[in-house]
Amino acid sequence: MSVAPTSPLPVLKAADYATDQDVRWCPGCGDYSILMQTKKVLAKLGVDRSKTVFISGIGCSSRFPYYMNTYGFHSIHGRAPTFATGLKLARPELDIWVATGDGDALSIGGNHFLHVIRRNLDVKILLFNNRIYGLTKGQYSPTSEHGKKTKSTPMGAPDYPIRPLSIAIAAGATFAARSMDVDVKHLEYVLERAAKHVGTAVVEIYQNCNIFNDGAFDYATDKTTKSDTTIYLEQGKPLVFGNGTKGIRLREMNPEVVDLASTPKDDLLVHNEQAQPAVPFLLSRMRQPDLPEPMGIMRSVEKERYVSVVRAQNEEALAKQGPGDIQQLLDGPETWTVS
Amino acid sequence: MLSGVTVRFAGDSGDGMQLAGTQFTDTSALVGNDISTLPDFPAEIRAPAGTLAGVSGFQIHFSSNDIYTPGDDVHALVAMNPAALRTNLRSVVSGGIVIVNEDAFTPKDVTKAGYAKNPLEDGTFSNYRLIKVPINKLTAAAAKDTGLGAKDIDRCKNMFALGLVYWLYGRPVEPTVNYIKSKFSKKPAVEQANTLALKAGYAFGETTELFNEQYQVPKAKLAPGKYRKITGNEAVAIGMVAASKLANKELVYCSYPITPASDILHNLSTFKNYGVVTFQAEDEIAAIGAAIGASFGGALGVTGTSGPGIALKAEAIGLAVMTELPVVIVDVQRGGPSTGLPTKTEQADLLQVMYGRNGECPVPIIAASSPADCFNATIEAFAIATKYMTPVILLSDGYIANGSEPWVVPQFDKLEKIKIEHPTQKNDDRGFMPYKRNADGARPWAIPGTAGLEHRLGGLEKQDVTGSVNYEPANHEKMVRLRQAKVNNLKPAGPDILWTGPTSGDLLIVGWGSTYGAIKAATLELRNAGVAVAACHIRYMNPLPAKLAEMLKNFKHVMVPEMNLGQLRLLLRSKYLVDAKGLNKVRGQPFTIGEVVAGAKSLLGGEVPAGAQEIAMAGAEDAGIGGGG
Numbered sequence: 005m006s007v008a009p010t011s012p013l014p015v016l017k018a019a020d021y022a023t024d025q026d027v028r029w030c031p032g033c034g035d036y037s038i039l040m041q042t043k044k045v046l047a048k049l050g051v052d053r054s055k056t057v058f059i060s061g062i063g064c065s066s067r068f069p070y071y072m073n074t075y076g077f078h079s080i081h082g083r084a085p086t087f088a089t090g091l092k093l094a095r096p097e098l099d100i101w102v103a104t105g106d107g108d109a110l111s112i113g114g115n116h117f118l119h120v121i122r123r124n125l126d127v128k129i130l131l132f133n134n135r136i137y138g139l140t141k142g143q144y145s146p147t148s149e150h151g152k153k154t155k156s157t158p159m160g161a162p163d164y165p166i167r168p169l170s171i172a173i174a175a176g177a178t179f180a181a182r183s184m185d186v187d188v189k190h191l192e193y194v195l196e197r198a199a200k201h202v203g204t205a206v207v208e209i210y211q212n213c214n215i216f217n218d219g220a221f222d223y224a225t226d227k228t229t230k231s232d233t234t235i236y237l238e239q240g241k242p243l244v245f246g247n248g249t250k251g252i253r254l255r256e257m258n259p260e261v262v263d264l265a266s267t268p269k270d271d272l273l274v275h276n277e278q279a280q281p282a283v284p285f286l287l288s289r290m291r292q293p294d295l296p297e298p299m300g301i302m303r304s305v306e307k308e309r310y311v312s313v314v315r316a317q318n319e320e321a322l323a324k325q326g327p328g329d330i331q332q333l334l335d336g337p338e339t340w341t342v343s
Numbered sequence: 344m345l346s347g348v349t350v351r352f353a354g355d356s357g358d359g360m361q362l363a364g365t366q367f368t369d370t371s372a373l374v375g376n377d378i379s380t381l382p383d384f385p386a387e388i389r390a391p392a393g394t395l396a397g398v399s400g401f402q403i404h405f406s407s408n409d410i411y412t413p414g415d416d417v418h419a420l421v422a423m424n425p426a427a428l429r430t431n432l433r434s435v436v437s438g439g440i441v442i443v444n445e446d447a448f449t450p451k452d453v454t455k456a457g458y459a460k461n462p463l464e465d466g467t468f469s470n471y472r473l474i475k476v477p478i479n480k481l482t483a484a485a486a487k488d489t490g491l492g493a494k495d496i497d498r499c500k501n502m503f504a505l506g507l508v509y510w511l512y513g514r515p516v517e518p519t520v521n522y523i524k525s526k527f528s529k530k531p532a533v534e535q536a537n538t539l540a541l542k543a544g545y546a547f548g549e550t551t552e553l554f555n556e557q558y559q560v561p562k563a564k565l566a567p568g569k570y571r572k573i574t575g576n577e578a579v580a581i582g583m584v585a586a587s588k589l590a591n592k593e594l595v596y597c598s599y600p601i602t603p604a605s606d607i608l609h610n611l612s613t614f615k616n617y618g619v620v621t622f623q624a625e626d627e628i629a630a631i632g633a634a635i636g637a638s639f640g641g642a643l644g645v646t647g648t649s650g651p652g653i654a655l656k657a658e659a660i661g662l663a664v665m666t667e668l669p670v671v672i673v674d675v676q677r678g679g680p681s682t683g684l685p686t687k688t689e690q691a692d693l694l695q696v697m698y699g700r701n702g703e704c705p706v707p708i709i710a711a712s713s714p715a716d717c718f719n720a721t722i723e724a725f726a727i728a729t730k731y732m733t734p735v736i737l738l739s740d741g742y743i744a745n746g747s748e749p750w751v752v753p754q755f756d757k758l759e760k761i762k763i764e765h766p767t768q769k770n771d772d773r774g775f776m777p778y779k780r781n782a783d784g785a786r787p788w789a790i791p792g793t794a795g796l797e798h799r800l801g802g803l804e805k806q807d808v809t810g811s812v813n814y815e816p817a818n819h820e821k822m823v824r825l826r827q828a829k830v831n832n833l834k835p836a837g838p839d840i841l842w843t844g845p846t847s848g849d850l851l852i853v854g855w856g857s858t859y860g861a862i863k864a865a866t867l868e869l870r871n872a873g874v875a876v877a878a879c880h881i882r883y884m885n886p887l888p889a890k891l892a893e894m895l896k897n898f899k900h901v902m903v904p905e906m907n908l909g910q911l912r913l914l915l916r917s918k919y920l921v922d923a924k925g926l927n928k929v930r931g932q933p934f935t936i937g938e939v940v941a942g943a944k945s946l947l948g949g950e951v952p953a954g955a956q957e958i959a960m961a962g963a964e965d966a967g968i969g970g971g972g
Contacts, residue, residue: 086632
């Protein structure tokens, strides 16, 4: 992400990033908010539309590129990271975003999700998690709760759900964060941090599918419950929630809820975005109803980016061997002449 | 004096037979013979020593005449152990030379190879000239002063065998001595041991009375020019680099390791100083996804694989058809279905690459006809892909990928440039129209980073001209037909047919891909015998050559030899309503010249050739063509 402008920035508005296409998500869908906050962040950062590419797979979320007036590629189910990888290899200077969903990224595209993260490709992944298949009209997804009754699981989903950020952190994510569609300020903050991150950023966004899984995140978004069910992470600050009444303490490697009336704040886990992966992994496992679900940046570290390594190898070969002589390559190791 | 000889080295996969064969080939090429080779790898990396499954072979045909195949029959076999003898002896001509390493014929190894008793002692060789050489002992004696351990010295026995065969055919040892020197420059003892073994083998031939003659194969009368030896996979790799230079574009090669295509990745990964970017993907789908992504970015995106990989890439090839992006897909075919015969050759992916995708999904297909032809075919694939904005599939197979032949090295400056333009301006009053076509039916290749041309591509049906998502019935039909017409009307970037013989007669032999050599040689042989035959070898499988319809009418019979059960034949019969007969072989081995000749004779004699599909379907062991196993 190149955010250091060398010339005066044109003043951009979110609307400058909109296309002429009618947005075709269902009225009331959480995707609208994600689209709006993304456009706002790009406008705020003065991002050059011509050097920005949104790539998606298949699913409701994957319509995203059609609504961004940048370059875009609506590819095939689960495979968006592969197209992003080839594009980044060919054009390292481009800012590439991947819009994906829980089915797209974690089911059919699970393999690519792992590898784009472990390579630290330097793309921003927006993972719209609605815990359901929307486009195919309501089957359970890899993040659906165990026992969830859907069209394809009338007696309840037999699978156990996957936690997207656990996977990301296990794969070595250099940036892993969570936000939700309705908390627009927080979402904007997280997206801005992701945009500025140097490396692959994974942002899980709790997104309400008001048609097939309405209210899936009510516990986390409802004003009356959210202070008890979620916990907002802040760098260097202890993990406090419940309107300042409760905190998270690690005991024998287990996070537990403590009452701040009886426990000093010094005992609490202090958030550190650069902590060992075990810590953000642990945060990524915290789940209702036992524990509040963390929102914010779980991990943000720097690591050499894949394309930098690849390009450096090419530079090194060039420096050591000199520019390749194509005729020499055709001639090969040995020639003979017939006269 | 001999005009042509076929030698086969055979041993355990750890015996260094591929190296011995390659060295013999290089030296034969350097002394001016025409050459053609057939490496035959075992499927297992290291099958248990001494077993039939572990036998690795390398066959070289070298000649003073033009040759087109690695040879039908073996004139000299080197068998390093009983298993190598057992699996290869039947290929040796009657009266042929069989050199065996008698040290390896222990009762245990004899049994392991499935012999009831030692074949060296039971009259098995009455029809051959058997030469028993204690290669282990002689190699050990030659290298005893090098300070190497017994195990390391034992590894030099391929060089002893090579030295012996060098003497037999009057080849110099110097090229291999030089090779050993550069290969083991950091291991002087190993270098010394190998060199001593090589020279000892040569001297053994010279001094022993086992052989009473030495054979000479004079230089071939090849056309003047600068030659090198090349395999198909090498030719594909350097063809890709050449194409990127001709197009002035970066090459991004994305691949997942798969036999027999991996050497393309290995080769290209050493060409970084030519501006080549290689990407070893997490799977076959990621490989083509990345190739398409690179092409979207304006590079030459390319992926290489074999049949199972093509199956996995099918959906993405469809996306490249829909988004009309140039991407080259190399399919080095192998025996199938499923994992099949990974190290053996076959031509059974033709219908897969032609039709193996959802929807109406036309893709131009070019089939290379020989190892050297892979070079031109690769450049043509890029030229077509970028000119017409389409994925292009390049077919090779295990036979030409690993086989080698001499190649007249082209002068790079004289190769035709690949012209590519990326628009920088809007192409319509309404703005940039990503699906507004030129006269060739190609849409503009606008790339990210170009201000003002921002657009969105994708797999949903596109509206004509604007490229917006569109589901209208008439638009869909129009787009399906436009995509088809673009492929149907494309102009080949090289010869679409290789023709041998006259343009009319009794029999036309139609082939494609790696059968070129065997069909051409068979056609020439038949013509010398007075048969009115010609051969038509197709390089452009889709669209099929325009003049083919007319050509097929000028012959009384049409025969289609293929290493499958009749895939091209099916296409020819359906498209041209021609009563083409098949000559089909699916044994993981290429056709011999004799098989094609026999097939032609049998067809002209009024019979359906043995091995034609109708008979092959019967399923008898001898249903293939005779002598092929």
